[in-house]
Amino acid sequence: MTYCVAMRLADGLVFASDSRTNAGFDQISTFRKMHVFDKPGERELVLLSAGNLATSQSVISLLERRAGTDTTNVLNTATMFETAEIVGQTMREVIRRDNPDGKLSHVDFSCSLILGGQIKGEAPRLFNVYPEGNFIEATEETPYFQIGESKYGKPILDRIVNYRTPLDRAYQCALISFDSTMKSNLSVGMPLDVAIYRKDALKPCLMERVEEQCEYFHSLRQQWHSGIQELFSSLEPPATS
Amino acid sequence: MTYCVAMRLADGLVFASDSRTNAGFDQISTFRKMHVFDKPGERELVLLSAGNLATSQSVISLLERRAGTDTTNVLNTATMFETAEIVGQTMREVIRRDNPDGKLSHVDFSCSLILGGQIKGEAPRLFNVYPEGNFIEATEETPYFQIGESKYGKPILDRIVNYRTPLDRAYQCALISFDSTMKSNLSVGMPLDVAIYRKDALKPCLMERVEEQCEYFHSLRQQWHSGIQELFSSLEPPATS
Structure with missing residues (x-):
């Protein structure tokens, strides 16, 4: 499994993904699920992926290979909307390649993607691309998307994040969201990849790989865990006691 | 969907369930998912159900009908283990009745049950009865079970509850676990049913129906929500800012 979250906020975009993939419990590997396409001064794109790794890797490879060509590709689209269309089409193409008649029903070839970024002339935009290749866009009311092991x-995202949340606070909330997920589910694992894009920067995101031994993450997890326990202890005793 | 949680703690048992069932988004009803069988001075049993309502209602009806007879039934078993066996068998019987050859693969007839309680001569015990009718038992290391929309x-349960948690604190933690679930998922809804059984009481549980307008629950939700926001604000700023 996988967990990825991305937010489109007033100040920019925040992306986070884990790096654990597994095919059964004895075949666990580390794969990066965050992919960046940039053209400084003109566009910055981030793609997060969950689901079938063969599918998502092929999608990324095709998007990368075509990015240097004359065909319409993720580095020469006019809008983020058009970029999302290309991502969706490429996903459908890969699934058609691997399961031509849709007959292999015992294998799940699908993947989910989150595409976010900014192209000069537009505001930053964020899309959730479904396994069918269609997509929805984040709005001020619904500023974040999750894929994979999201529940x-x-x-914590619902309690903390809204469109006006500053980027560093959103980053922190994403880390806590991962902490809660990793405490309850073995299929989501360290290290984490985080990218922060400040609106209108049009230059590479601030990228960070958060490792198990990362001091800040360790201290954040501790603070949160003991803070939750203190908060719980401070609650009024129940009426039934 | 449904959400139920039950805990077996040093001091006794705590059970909680929501009451929303839905067959599609326009067919939403309120059904109690907590069922009690008691024989004061001798045994106290609580059953929580999630999954196909036709199946779980039939299971409960058959268990109730047979409870007055001479056959082995939930009111005359010698142990909780034997009671769990009867519950599992009854579930298999109902599924066989409704889907005799297992051919109706487009309908999910399955349900999940949690059975907890105490029979005189034994300590309180808690079982998670799977859709196949087999079951596992809670231990000191794994003191709680969830069924339905559990993620x-x-x-919050993983951060707070352990075998030594007092009953009133466990009750409070269950309410917060429901609050988080209902904030993020529409298919779990009020009112909630809660039952608290104190070890060796061998008398009916303290039962409570928590309604939307319940003052204590309202205040608990408020305290928790603002407490989480304050805790979040108090965290050290991230190293990347």
Whole structure:
């Protein structure tokens, strides 16, 4: 499994992904699920992937290979909307290649993608690309998307993140969302990849790989865990006691 | 969907369930998912159900009907283990009745049950009865079980509940686990049913129906939500800012 989250906020974009993949419990590997396409001064794109690794790797490879060509590709589209269309089409193409008649029903070839970024002339935009290749876009009311093992880490996002949340606070909330997920689910694992894009920068994101031994993450997890326990202890005793 | 949680702690048992069932988004009803069988002075049993409502209602009806007869039934078993066997068998019987050859693969007839309680001569015990009718038992290391929409509300249980948690604190933690779930998922809804059984009481549980307008639950949700926001604000700023 995988867990990825991305937010489109007033100040820019925040992306985070884990790096664990597994095919059964005895075949666990580390794969990066965050991919960046940039053309400084003109566009910055980040793609997060969850689901079938063969599918998502092929999608990324094709997007990369075509990025240098004359065909319409992720580095020469006019808008983020058009970029999302290309990502969706490429995903459909890969799934058609691997499961031509849709007959291999015992294998799940699908993957989910989150595409975010900014192209000069537009505001930053964020899309959730479904396994079918269609997509939805984040709005001020719904500023974040999750893919993969998303439920454990959703309550904290719902309590904290809104469109006006500053980027560094959103980054911190993403880390806590991962902490809650990793405490409850073995299939999501360290290290984490985080990217922060400040609106209108049009230059590479601030990228960070958060490793197990990362001091800040360790201290954040501790603070959160003991803070939750203190908060719980401070609650009014129940009426039934 | 449904969410139920039950804990076996040093001091006794805590059970909680929501009451929303839905067959599609326009067919939403309220059904109690907590069922009690008691024989004061001798045994106290609580059954929580999730999954196909036709199956779980039939299971409960058959268990109730047979409880007055001479056959081995939930009110005359010698141990909780034997009671769990009867519950599992009854579930298999109902699924066989409704889907005799297992051919109706487009309908999910399955349900999951949690059975907890105490029979005189034994300590309180708690079982998670799988859709196949087999079951596992809670231990000191794994003191709680969840069925249904369990992921949103799991992180808070993992942070707070252990075998030594007092009953009133466990009750409070269950309510917060439901709050987090209901904030993120529409298919779990009020009112909640809660039952608290004190070890060796061998008398009916303290039962409570928590309604939307319940003052204590309302205040608990508020305290928790603002407490989480304050805790978040108090965290050290990230190293990357």
